[in-house]
Amino acid sequence: MLETLRSVPGVRLNSDEYLSDFWPYFKNLHDVFLKLERRQEFREPDEPSWRALDAGDWPEAIRLIDGRRDEIQAPVHEVDDFVLRRVRVAEKPYTPYLRWELYYLRLRAEAGEDIRVIDAARIREGERSGPLPELVILDSVVMYEVLYDKKGDLEGARKILDRDTIKAARRYVEDLYAAAEDLQSFFANEPSSLPPPVPGVAKGQ
Numbered sequence: 001m002l003e004t005l006r007s008v009p010g011v012r013l014n015s016d017e018y019l020s021d022f023w024p025y026f027k028n029l030h031d032v033f034l035k036l037e038r039r040q041e042f043r044e045p046d047e048p049s050w051r052a053l054d055a056g057d058w059p060e061a062i063r064l065i066d067g068r069r070d071e072i073q074a075p076v077h078e079v080d081d082f083v084l085r086r087v088r089v090a091e092k093p094y095t096p097y098l099r100w101e102l103y104y105l106r107l108r109a110e111a112g113e114d115i116r117v118i119d120a121a122r123i124r125e126g127e128r129s130g131p132l133p134e135l136v137i138l139d140s141v142v143m144y145e146v147l148y149d150k151k152g153d154l155e156g157a158r159k160i161l162d163r164d165t166i167k168a169a170r171r172y173v174e175d176l177y178a179a180a181e182d183l184q185s186f187f188a189n190e191p192s193s194l195p196p197p198v199p200g201v202a203k204g205q
Contacts, residue, residue, distance in 0.1 A: 002132050002172055005145060008165050010158035018144065018157040025138045029082040034137040036173045037088045040095045042152040053100045058196055065104050072104065073111035082139075084113040087176045089132065090186070091120035094193050097152075102183070103195050109183045116180035117193075123176065135173060140166050 013021055026033065044050040049064035065072070076084060088105070090098060102117070109115045126132060134146040136157075143166045144157040160166060187194060 002126060002135075002169060005133055005160075005165070005169065008160055008162060010145065010160040012156065012158055014156040015154045018146070018154075018159075021159060022136070022138075022144065025142050029138055031139045032083045032085055032137075034135075034170060034173055034177075035086045036132065036135040036137075036176070037086065038132045038134055039148065039152065040089075040091050041097045042101075042148065045153075049104070050100065053096060061100060062103065062195055065107070069107055072107045076108050076111035076113045079112075084108075085177060086113060086115045087173055087180055088115065088117045088183075089120050089123060090117050090190075090193060094190075099193055099195050102187070102193055106183060106187070115183040116177055117183060117186040118176055118180035122179065126172075135169060137166060137170050137173065140170060142166070143169055 043054075045054075049061045049068075052058075052061040052064060086105070088102070090102075105113075105115055123132060134148070136144040136146060140163060141161075143160045145160065146157045147155040149155050181189070
């Protein structure tokens with residue numbers, strides 16, 4: 001189903017317009033915030049820990065994440081009217097970015113965000129015409145196809161309001177979620193998805 005998504009009409013938003021448009025919908029959620037992440041590389045230059053990763057300094061990248069535990073978990077603790085649910089596609093060999101992101105996401109999972117990981121090999125049938133899109137679905141009201149440039153920098157999004165399209169995409173992502181593995185279980189079964197050992201930091205801590 002998602003293979004045809006790019007032919008569905010949508011409103012193109014730049015990065016600032018996307019974020020401005022997103023927050024009013026988010027604040028009025030009452031069911032589920034559903035996110036599908038497919039790309040294995042992103043750039044997050046505003047994030048100090050990512051900049052350390054980009055410089056090849058794993059110890060500093062990990063130290064900065066661990067030092068922001070309360071800040072990272074606070075948005076999850078503030079949610080009480082809906083479910084935060086994320087499906088993360090993981091492709092072997094795991095990229096440094098993915099290992100960094102999963103370490104970051106473990107803090108959100110500990111705070112209550114429902115995060116599951118699915119092996120890229122299990123979604124090949126849905127990618128015959130190209131990789132799955134990056135999607136953000138808010139209830140069944142609005143969906144954003146989040147857009148990135150070739151380097152992985154956020155470009156903006158396509159806003160989609162067609163209810164039938166949103167409902168079909170939501171069913172597809174929820175099916176992926178049902179087939180995916182809980183984040184902590186994934187770490188236990190795939191230790192190579194974790195960052196390299198850092199002195200003083202236990203794996204999966």
